[in-house]
Amino acid sequence: MAQKLHFIVIDDSKLDCFIAEKVIRNTGKSESIKSFLLATNALELIKATPAESDSHTIVLVDIQMPIMNGFEFVEAFETLPKEIRDHYTLYIISSSINENDLKRVHTYPSVKKFLNKPLTSNTLSTLLG
Amino acid sequence: MNNLNGFKATFRFDYNVFIAANTTQAHQHLVENPDISIILCDQRMPDKTGVQFFEEIRTEYPDPIRMLITGYTDIESVIDAINRGHIFRYIKKPWTDADIKSAIEEANKFFLTNSMLVIKKQELGKAYEDLDKFAYSVTHDMRGPLLSVQGAIDVARTMTNIDEIKEILEMMDKSVHKLDDFIKNIHEYYNLKRGQLSFTEIDFNRIIKDLEDIFQISGRVNNVRFITNLIQGGGFKSDETSIKIILNNLLSNAFKYQRRSAEDKFVELDIDVNNERALISVADNGIGIHQNYIDNIFVMFFRATSEESGSGFGLYNVKDALIRLGGTIEVASTPNEGTKFIVNIPGK
Numbered sequence: 001m002a003q004k005l006h007f008i009v010i011d012d013s014k015l016d017c018f019i020a021e022k023v024i025r026n027t028g029k030s031e032s033i034k035s036f037l038l039a040t041n042a043l044e045l046i047k048a049t050p051a052e053s054d055s056h057t058i059v060l061v062d063i064q065m066p067i068m069n070g071f072e073f074v075e076a077f078e079t080l081p082k083e084i085r086d087h088y089t090l091y092i093i094s095s096s097i098n099e100n101d102l103k104r105v106h107t108y109p110s111v112k113k114f115l116n117k118p119l120t121s122n123t124l125s126t127l128l129g
Numbered sequence: 130m131n132n133l134n135g136f137k138a139t140f141r142f143d144y145n146v147f148i149a150a151n152t153t154q155a156h157q158h159l160v161e162n163p164d165i166s167i168i169l170c171d172q173r174m175p176d177k178t179g180v181q182f183f184e185e186i187r188t189e190y191p192d193p194i195r196m197l198i199t200g201y202t203d204i205e206s207v208i209d210a211i212n213r214g215h216i217f218r219y220i221k222k223p224w225t226d227a228d229i230k231s232a233i234e235e236a237n238k239f240f241l242t243n244s245m246l247v248i249k250k251q252e253l254g255k256a257y258e259d260l261d262k263f264a265y266s267v268t269h270d271m272r273g274p275l276l277s278v279q280g281a282i283d284v285a286r287t288m289t290n291i292d293e294i295k296e297i298l299e300m301m302d303k304s305v306h307k308l309d310d311f312i313k314n315i316h317e318y319y320n321l322k323r324g325q326l327s328f329t330e331i332d333f334n335r336i337i338k339d340l341e342d343i344f345q346i347s348g349r350v351n352n353v354r355f356i357t358n359l360i361q362g363g364g365f366k367s368d369e370t371s372i373k374i375i376l377n378n379l380l381s382n383a384f385k386y387q388r389r390s391a392e393d394k395f396v397e398l399d400i401d402v403n404n405e406r407a408l409i410s411v412a413d414n415g416i417g418i419h420q421n422y423i424d425n426i427f428v429m430f431f432r433a434t435s436e437e438s439g440s441g442f443g444l445y446n447v448k449d450a451l452i453r454l455g456g457t458i459e460v461a462s463t464p465n466e467g468t469k470f471i472v473n474i475p476g477k
Contacts, residue, residue, distance in 0.1 A: 013273065013274075013277055013304075014300065014303075015277045015278075015280075015281060015300040015301070015303070015304050016277050016280065018281075018284075018297070018300060019277065019280040019281055019283075019284050022284040022287075023280075023284060026287065063269075064269045064273075066431075066432035067422075067432075094269075095269055095272045095273045095276045096269060097272070098265055117273070117276040117277075117280065118276045118277065118279050118280025118281075118283065119280060120280070120283055
């Protein structure tokens with residue numbers, strides 16, 4: 001994967017966004033990083049972004065958030081046209097150890113993997129290969 | 130019919146008695162009086178037997194305790210009915226007032242125990258529901274801030290710039306406070322659920338003084354004016370712990386959910402008390418609550434915003450305290466203009 005990646009981080013905790021930004025930046029593989037405290041704002045951005053052929057964005061989304069939670073975000077994302085969806089890879093990242101949450105993550109075809117908080121350089125490096 | 134009237138005359142001082150000469154009338158009484166607790170029925174009714182009548186109404190009216198009045202000749206069918214659970218006990222003819230009285234007392238005890246059991250079962254169901262929600266939220270609300278700090282420590286290890294380190298320390302501090310707030314809220318929650326209310330004379334002057342001490346500091350830091358007004362038109366008795374929980378939560382929300390860019394930020398607390406009731410109003414010109422979320426703000430763990438840290442516990446505790454005091458709460462809010470809570474608490 002020679003091309004640089006874009007990142008979107010969605011978490012209602014400012015500190016967790018900050019940590020994710022630092023960890024992502026430290027990999028040196030990021031073209032851009034955008035953080036959102038509200039999933040609705042991230043969704044708006046994804047909808048409004050034209051599908052460029054060679055760009056790819058990794059989305060890290062928390063589960064428990066006010067207004068729109070992580071699952072609701074994924075469900076809304078999955079209703080978007082395929083041309084848009086193809087440019088994104090979704091990961092759910094959470095502090096949850098609730099089995100129902102974990103099971104539910106696997107029911108979404110667009111979610112690649114469940115990641116445990118906190119995000120570390122090791123996890124991210126493995127992920128990016 | 131004479132029997133019936135005699136019965137009513139004898140027992141009308143002790144109980145609320147309805148009489149029926151046939152099962153149709155009896156059925157009508159059940160329809161009109163859902164709180165009937167005991168039914169006495171003669172086995173030989175004009176249209177059907179008492180056992181038949183009880184069998185019929187049992188499914189639709191399971192709560193009233195059923196007692197059969199009968200002579201020895203019917204005893205076989207009665208025993209059968211008792212064994213099948215249709216009848217609590219039978220009263221043999223001819224009966225004395227004392228027989229009836231003791232049977233009714235026994236039946237009433239049984240009825241009250243059953244009703245209590247239903248209430249306890251509902252309470253238990255509610256407690257389990259809370260426990261489930263609680264267990265789920267613990268992973269997020271307690272584990273969340275801890276993992277954030279853990280992640281921050283990890284990131285801070287790679288930092289060399291002192292300003293960056295200070296910035297991340299600041300965030301870690303907030304995260305730790307958030308966890309502490311959550312734990313304090315749980316403590317309040319259990320105090321409310323399990324604690325006994327203790328009604329004493331409430332000194333609102335002192336309470337306001339204490340609140341000013343707490344909130345003026347955080348107000349000064351964020352440039353929020355704290356205005357308090359008290360009209361004390363008589364003594365007021367209530368549970369001080371509950372009153373403090375209500376005021377603390379409403380005020381800390383009002384101070385927390387301010388618009389950062391607003392010019393003249395304020396929180397206004399008005400308390401108007403007389404012997405009958407306390408009217409408390411907490412108003413701010415902060416971020417407000419969106420109309421879509423306003424109905425849910427008192428639900429446990431519900432959060433209407435990602436601005437500032439919240440546990441989703443505060444207003445739930447407020448509502449819970451008010452239910453226990455027999456009080457009410459109303460909220461009016463406009464996004465980007467402010468929010469006003471009006472609390473009405475009856476005095477004891």
